[in-house]
Amino acid sequence: MKHLPHKTIERLSQYRRALLICLEKGQTHIYSHEIATIQHITAVQVRRDLMLIGYTGTLRKGYNVKELIELIGEIIDSSEGINVAIIGMGNLGRALINYFTGKRSHLKIVASFDINPDKIGNTMSGVPCFGTDEMSKVIAEKDIKVGIMTVPAEFASQTTDLLVKAGIRGILNYTPKPVNVPKNVYLEEYDMITSLEKVAFYVKLQEME
Amino acid sequence: MKHLPHKTIERLSQYRRALLICLEKGQTHIYSHEIATIQHITAVQVRRDLMLIGYTGTLRKGYNVKELIELIGEIIDSSEGINVAIIGMGNLGRALINYFTGKRSHLKIVASFDINPDKIGNTMSGVPCFGTDEMSKVIAEKDIKVGIMTVPAEFASQTTDLLVKAGIRGILNYTPKPVNVPKNVYLEEYDMITSLEKVAFYVKLQEME
DNA sequence: TTCACAATGTGAAATTAATAACAAAAAAGC
């Protein structure tokens, strides 16, 4: 398998989540159009993605749920699991920790960081909170590869620099401020305000018709 | 102006935010490559987007910050402003309210909803919290057009149905569960777990090289 | 058996998005 498109990676992650739910319900097989309906995309899209990862279903029976989950895991998970830290234990940071607790995943949130002394030293859902000054040490000791930035926008740049210096390999930036990283660090940015403005735009557009 | 690409809409929202910061700093003009650097994209991309909205800068002086902000506003904002509600006042809901308070925006969060009786009746950052059973009434009365869903995944579908029944025009779904809406309702979904898994995937990929 | 159906798998076409290339013109330098 060569290069998987970015969009395919995203969808595989989503297929897997849908499949896990099917598995829990005891469903053993699933058709491409069923997956498609759940994700509101087309069945062809699903089949194409699965073609790209080289999985082939059974004609007229669809795809084996369990097998497919495992294959997607082989593709997108790394064998040893990846440790993740959350930087900024505000509401968003806490929301993310809640999202993840209980989810059996190869991604483990193993630390959080904040500058508020009241939070440092505490543990939330099993995740210990450290001071920002300990970042380098903790990231090295716990072998943390990915950082999720949920700090206020005005701290985005300096936090990024700290993370990069500490040797982080990937950053998911939830602050509305774009940041710069060296090219050996993978950066993904998401901006809630943009999404909301986009929804508002298309709502307006529909109203005008 | 005909059809603006989805991606252009997203970028325009981001340009505006960057421009507002420049405006505050007293900067009157900006070059395409300056905007590009902030957003880590190319200058051509910026110029192309601005071309699409029909804005033309001054040769060798760049774009007028104030004018451009206003034009982007004309394109992506609706004249009367749009009222928004947050459904689910957990950590994520609160995070969103904090993001928005203080931001002068045509988007106004005017209500929130929850099922927890301790939260109902309270006000957070000026946003009152109502019970889910009041949704239809409040949405009609306050003329709410867009709903942001930050409820637990297991409530996603039923909350969506309530919103649709109440006459919502756009939904931003932050639960990891895809939902279905009639096609006169604009739906945008975002899944934090997918983003994180994507970062992890590309980190893994880099390590393998 | 044979037919019709329902599904997968995939090459080709269409669409969408990004990049390259370059003309034009204003400003600055000489």
Add this chain to the structure above:
DNA sequence: GCTTTTTTGTTATTAATTTCACATTGTGAA
């Protein structure tokens, strides 16, 4: 005043992504 530089605006090109169209085939029914 002429030349160089810088920056915009736009066409053309390339790349990425999605959709179409259809061949293929296992399954059940007539």
